[in-house]
Amino acid sequence: MSVDGRALRGGLGVRVRDARVQFQGTDALANASVHIQSGEFLSIVGDSGGGKTTLLRAIGGLLALTSGSIDFTDVAGASVQVGPRDVGFCFQEGRLLPWRTVAANVALPLELEGVGKGERLDAAHAMLERMRLVGVERKMPSQLSGGMRMRVAMARALVTRPRLLLLDEPFGALDEFTRVALDEELLSLARESGATCVLVTHSIQEAVLLADRVLVLRGRPGVSQTPIAVSLPSRDEDGRMSLEFASLCAIVQRELRAGSERAA
Amino acid sequence: MKRSLLVAMPPLLVLLIALLLWEGVVAAWKLPAYLLPSPSAVARACWEERARLGAGTLQTLMASVGGFGLAALIGVVAGSALGSSRMLQRGFYPLALLFQMVPLVAIAPLLVIWLGYGLRSTLAAAAIVAVFPVLASTLDGMRGTDAGLREIFGIYRAGRWARWWKLELPSAVPSIVTGCRVAAGLAVIGAVVGEFVSGYAGDQAPLGIVITASMREARTDLVFAAVALSACVGFLLFGIVSGLGWLLLRRWHASAVQEN
Ligand SMILES: Nc1ncnc2c1ncn2[C@@H]1O[C@H](COP(=O)(O)OP(=O)(O)O)[C@@H](O)[C@H]1O
Ligand SMILES: [Mg+2]
Numbered sequence: 001m002s003v004d005g006r007a008l009r010g011g012l013g014v015r016v017r018d019a020r021v022q023f024q025g026t027d028a029l030a031n032a033s034v035h036i037q038s039g040e041f042l043s044i045v046g047d048s049g050g051g052k053t054t055l056l057r058a059i060g061g062l063l064a065l066t067s068g069s070i071d072f073t074d075v076a077g078a079s080v081q082v083g084p085r086d087v088g089f090c091f092q093e094g095r096l097l098p099w100r101t102v103a104a105n106v107a108l109p110l111e112l113e114g115v116g117k118g119e120r121l122d123a124a125h126a127m128l129e130r131m132r133l134v135g136v137e138r139k140m141p142s143q144l145s146g147g148m149r150m151r152v153a154m155a156r157a158l159v160t161r162p163r164l165l166l167l168d169e170p171f172g173a174l175d176e177f178t179r180v181a182l183d184e185e186l187l188s189l190a191r192e193s194g195a196t197c198v199l200v201t202h203s204i205q206e207a208v209l210l211a212d213r214v215l216v217l218r219g220r221p222g223v224s225q226t227p228i229a230v231s232l233p234s235r236d237e238d239g240r241m242s243l244e245f246a247s248l249c250a251i252v253q254r255e256l257r258a259g260s261e262r263a264a
Numbered sequence: 265m266k267r268s269l270l271v272a273m274p275p276l277l278v279l280l281i282a283l284l285l286w287e288g289v290v291a292a293w294k295l296p297a298y299l300l301p302s303p304s305a306v307a308r309a310c311w312e313e314r315a316r317l318g319a320g321t322l323q324t325l326m327a328s329v330g331g332f333g334l335a336a337l338i339g340v341v342a343g344s345a346l347g348s349s350r351m352l353q354r355g356f357y358p359l360a361l362l363f364q365m366v367p368l369v370a371i372a373p374l375l376v377i378w379l380g381y382g383l384r385s386t387l388a389a390a391a392i393v394a395v396f397p398v399l400a401s402t403l404d405g406m407r408g409t410d411a412g413l414r415e416i417f418g419i420y421r422a423g424r425w426a427r428w429w430k431l432e433l434p435s436a437v438p439s440i441v442t443g444c445r446v447a448a449g450l451a452v453i454g455a456v457v458g459e460f461v462s463g464y465a466g467d468q469a470p471l472g473i474v475i476t477a478s479m480r481e482a483r484t485d486l487v488f489a490a491v492a493l494s495a496c497v498g499f500l501l502f503g504i505v506s507g508l509g510w511l512l513l514r515r516w517h518a519s520a521v522q523e524n
Contacts, residue, residue: 062415084421095412099434099515112420112430140515 011039011196013073043207046217088157147178323470331390339398347406372461382464389458401443405436441509
């Protein structure tokens, strides 16, 4: 199957129903339900330890639910099975192989799938070009700045043209400037790829700025609230200064605080 | 260059002073040569017996290098096998630990029975003592593979072979290099001890045989010469292994890469 044909398949819809995850008998995620639309950008915020990572990992199939269900649908709403190419992950630590060059790291998912060397390096190169990482392809990850490493990790996640992109506090370890730049990058990538994006973040501003909807996981263990729809005049500098942006942040903040008061 | 000189100077200086003291002590107390030959006497013996010592050094070097190579190969393969299977590890690792505690001198006669006198036996002796550190460091390194990276390989459904070759083995390289450095020193010890028992006593006699023969002839100067040469073999092997390790590890360390 060619690498390019995938962009047309559209984002995956995700239907999470009464998801609950226990570790050694204690709830990590109490009750999460959300219907993520195909091609939607959903941000998840919540108390630390509230199960955001757990929910994201469950969606990605990295851990099994104790109860509840997660199903995937295509653009038309029909139920589908997901393959390893359909989901891209981006973790805060980047998780690059330190002994591989940037290009070889980005090509890894295709390599593990048995895509030939020429084809996978071409795909990696195209992805790196898109991420404005030309010129560092032959460098080792340890030679890059934190922001560049994160871009490489994003390029790797996107190289299979996933239909669902899962991001777990990807820019949490970066400074403010780098983070804003990468936020903009992520937004445009999400739009042009058509993939559904689920972003876990501890920054309310980031959550609101990027998302179509914000899901608050309240309390510890987390319980999902009704997602807050985000509509902004724009997503750039002006958007961040807008009244709508400020009031949406306040709404999310209030939804969160109600959670911590209950817990206290 | 300047830095390597700075590293090499102090120990060389200490060595020189020690040799001078030694020379002085032997001269002052008029110690007999069979008890403690002076460094100059040892140097003279080295020169006079250069043919015999040269041949012996070559034999010991072959046994050490061959034994080390075999140990590195077997150690990495066996360590990888144990590292990829919990069952194999449970079954074999405790036995490997026990086996490693059997003294080499006790096994050496068996090697003579199976492999005869000569290089094959001494090489095997070197390999036997050197294999365990490589095996253990391979196993350790593989088990220390970052869980996050493992998850990446899981997400893309990597097969067992890909996991080993592309993730676990590269992760284990720093640990394996450390194990190999230990093994390099041990291989020389194994070779010389093996030679005591199973060395071939002829005109191509290895250093271990030179040592035991010279001891019987009260040629203490030759014993010292052979000991010094076996130490040199050890240094050489250690140096080569460290150098190769550095070349491999360069990819893991940014500082080393940027220096080029
Ligand atoms: N693998 C695990 N084993 C045991 N407990 C876990 C594991 N992963 C997470 N937890 C626990 O589950 C809870 C939720 O964790 P997490 O999903 O990481 O929260 P968040 O990402 O919102 O900070 C925490 O109390 C955490 O300690
Ligand atoms: Mg988390």
